[in-house]
Amino acid sequence: MAHSQALAESRREPARKLAHVRTWLLVVAALVFLMISIGGATRLTGSGLSITEWQPIMGALPPLSESDWQDAFAKYRQIPQYQQVNRGMSLEAFKLIFWWEWTHRFLGRLIGVVFFLPFIYYLATGQITRALLPKLAGIFLLGGLQGAVGWYMVRSGLADRIDVSQYRLALHLGLAILILGALLWVALSLEEKRDRAAVDRPGSGGAALIAILVFAQILLGALVAGLKAGLAHNTWPLMDGRLVPRGLGIMQPWYLNLFENAMTVQFNHRVAAYVLLVAAVWHAWAVGRGTHTPHARRSALLLAAAVVAQAGLGVWTLLAQVPLALGLAHQAGAAAVFAMAVWHLHAMRHPAR
Secondary structure, three states: OHHHHHHHHHHHHHHHHHHHHHHHHHHHHHHHHHHHHHHHHHHHOOOOOOOOOOOOOHHHOOOOOHHHHHHHHHHHOOOHHHHHOOOOOOHHHHHHHHHHHHHHHHHHHHHHHHHHHHHHHHHHOOOOOOOOHHHHHHHHHHHHHHHHHHHHHHHOOOOOOOOOOHHHHHHHHHHHHHHHHHHHHHHHHOOOOEOOOOOOOOOHHHHHHHHHHHHHHHHHHHHHHHOOHHHOOOOOOOEOOEOOOOOOOOOOOHHHHHHHOHHHHHHHHHHHHHHHHHHHHHHHHHHHHOOOOHHHHHHHHHHHHHHHHHHHHHHHHHHOOOOHHHHHHHHHHHHHHHHHHHHHHHHHHOOEO
């Protein structure tokens, strides 16, 4: 009896270690989701350029005295955004946008600490396997790269523009979404009740396609945000009274319209939403009719429902001309839909035992 109890306990110990690592990764993923949401707030409030320097260590401290605030404000007054958009702004108004950006950057630093310190502990105590180590190291490197990309984005708005480049904004948001997906995928893969080996089961390709479509739609949304394209053509389903408005290809060369013509960018975002909506609903129907596990069917249905809700929220946000609350909800909703797409893809490829 004692031998059986010891054997059972020895089998439970690795499962407990995996559970700790999985919980840690899910906490980091939740912080990344929060950071994506706050990143939307910095964009919608015009706060992203309020801190004109990148100091990874010293920048963790906000201004602590009146002279520090005046110094930060003086630096902001040198950039085009202040001179062309916010000229005459008071110090108190500057503090409001400063705190949004500082919170965004501080959260990035916090995520780094919350990831790195437990990583070192779990590595030292043998709770990270040899197979898991390169995955976690890769995520950590992506996090460091994301900090550099964030500053690369901010720099685009400090000299010749009043806002950041839509290209760099898409890169910054896209990398954040990829980090979120990587964290979730690795955490889900640590569930003991799931088959360790990934298998291309029927329907897995469709689930992967939907995840790719969601990611592409988020990048299109970043272009919409960067060009402030949601502030025009605030009707639906028509644009300028037409399903296909005139002026989609007025720029030369033609491919610039895909990235720099606000009308075309918004139109593409709408069309991609329709494609994603049809794909998600069809996929949920196909999985529901197949021989998939209850977990796979349930995740497909919830993903389709989330896509429908996000599309409805997008229309509402457009019609209301992107108020702060709806804009934040729409960006957070996009990250949530991508997280659900990753969850569903994992459920399709790693069904429960």
